[in-house]
Amino acid sequence: MPFRRLGPSGLRVPLFSVGGWLTLGGSVVGDTVKDIMRTAFENGINMFDTAEDYQKGEAELAMGRVIKELNWRRSDIVISTKIFWSHQPGTGPNDTGLSRKHIIEGTKACLERLQLDYVDVIFAHRYDITVPMEEIIRAFNYVIDQGWAFYYGTSEWPAERIEEAHHVATRLGLIAPIAEQCKHNMFHRERPEKEYASLYAKYGLGTTAFSALAGGLLTGKYNDGIPAGSRFATVDYFVGSTETNEGQALVAKVRDLSKIAEELNTTPTALALAWVARHKSTSTVILSVTSSAQLLDNLKALEVLPKLDQTVMEKIETILGNKPEDPVRHLCMCRELSTFRSLELSLALPQPTYGRPPLDVHGRQPFS
Numbered sequence: 001m002p003f004r005r006l007g008p009s010g011l012r013v014p015l016f017s018v019g020g021w022l023t024l025g026g027s028v029v030g031d032t033v034k035d036i037m038r039t040a041f042e043n044g045i046n047m048f049d050t051a052e053d054y055q056k057g058e059a060e061l062a063m064g065r066v067i068k069e070l071n072w073r074r075s076d077i078v079i080s081t082k083i084f085w086s087h088q089p090g091t092g093p094n095d096t097g098l099s100r101k102h103i104i105e106g107t108k109a110c111l112e113r114l115q116l117d118y119v120d121v122i123f124a125h126r127y128d129i130t131v132p133m134e135e136i137i138r139a140f141n142y143v144i145d146q147g148w149a150f151y152y153g154t155s156e157w158p159a160e161r162i163e164e165a166h167h168v169a170t171r172l173g174l175i176a177p178i179a180e181q182c183k184h185n186m187f188h189r190e191r192p193e194k195e196y197a198s199l200y201a202k203y204g205l206g207t208t209a210f211s212a213l214a215g216g217l218l219t220g221k222y223n224d225g226i227p228a229g230s231r232f233a234t235v236d237y238f239v240g241s242t243e244t245n246e247g248q249a250l251v252a253k254v255r256d257l258s259k260i261a262e263e264l265n266t267t268p269t270a271l272a273l274a275w276v277a278r279h280k281s282t283s284t285v286i287l288s289v290t291s292s293a294q295l296l297d298n299l300k301a302l303e304v305l306p307k308l309d310q311t312v313m314e315k316i317e318t319i320l321g322n323k324p325e326d327p328v329r330h331l332c333m334c335r336e337l338s339t340f341r342s343l344e345l346s347l348a349l350p351q352p353t354y355g356r357p358p359l360d361v362h363g364r365q366p367f368s
């Protein structure tokens, strides 16, 4: 297993890691969790990713149990979790988001479920427009100072907020985020390949890429219908999405990609994973699997990586037809637009509330 530095940090992470969204403690329980994590470890994957809200805490509980049962040396593994949504009974207005209160209380609860003294990396699972950046930076630094995490990162933050985080951390003489956990796959490229381009260059930001198989679509398993028990048959968010015109167009592209995979004597799954791993800012690609067999199948991506030369990449590009605009040109455009951007403007726009009551531009909950 090749290892890469996680962004600008000294932490080395495996090119492929294993995550637990929907799977560990959810669609996968009991001994299968152990099988998957053990198979991963035996194949050089020593990094596992979870979040406080995955399966309402069950993912962390399942992972923590297996880490204990397998009796791994703590220094041999890298564990990451994410803070933002707590789904514990009694969830209140401060059980969500990035207030100092929730970052600290949420982190302590994660460690309890994982039965660990610390995680290696803690991510802010989304950006929270209602919390001052200084509060967020100070809270994550406190978490690090307490020894509850070694590093912190962001997940799906707008580039300009990551940039702000760096400025605030520098001004305060504090530690800045080292990585972004973002969606990156053949069908989802704008943010990781264009929006973040300046951050890779300026801060050495690294990504822990997720949904590299677009939920399984890029495996080719949906080319001829929906297999029973699969994610697109069982998870509401995915059910029906291959039947729309847009979904059908994507399936058609996967069929074409499958032909390239065949020419390379590999699978569409391995091709799709190697394609994300090949990106220069990818530190690790987080895999999700429902069996050890899937995991082993996915690791064939390591054999495909050296085959992704210019000619193959161009063939893939022709099928995808979604190459993001040149980041340098994009950056010039942004600079021109930035004079129109302000926090007030972004506060005035409708913002996601993540289940909390919406606040007005002054941060007040309107009377009902």
Ligand SMILES: NC(=O)c1ccc[n+]([C@@H]2O[C@H](COP(=O)([O-])OP(=O)(O)OC[C@H]3O[C@@H](n4cnc5c(N)ncnc54)[C@H](OP(=O)(O)O)[C@@H]3O)[C@@H](O)[C@H]2O)c1
Pocket: 018, 019, 020, 021, 022, 023, 027, 049, 050, 082, 125, 155, 156, 181, 182, 209, 210, 211, 212, 213, 214, 215, 216, 217, 219, 221, 229, 230, 231, 232, 269, 286, 287, 288, 289, 290, 293, 294, 295, 297, 298
């Ligand atoms: N930070 C965030 O906001 C965020 C968001 C999403 C995910 N993540 C992280 O990234 C991880 C991966 O994300 P993802 O679950 O969306 O990944 P994905 O790789 O796009 O989809 C994984 C799913 O595809 C199917 N699959 C995987 N390998 C296969 C194979 N060889 N053959 C057939 N089917 C296969 C499995 O589903 P079925 O077997 O059920 O069909 C599996 O659960 C998560 O576990 C989590 O740690 C983070």
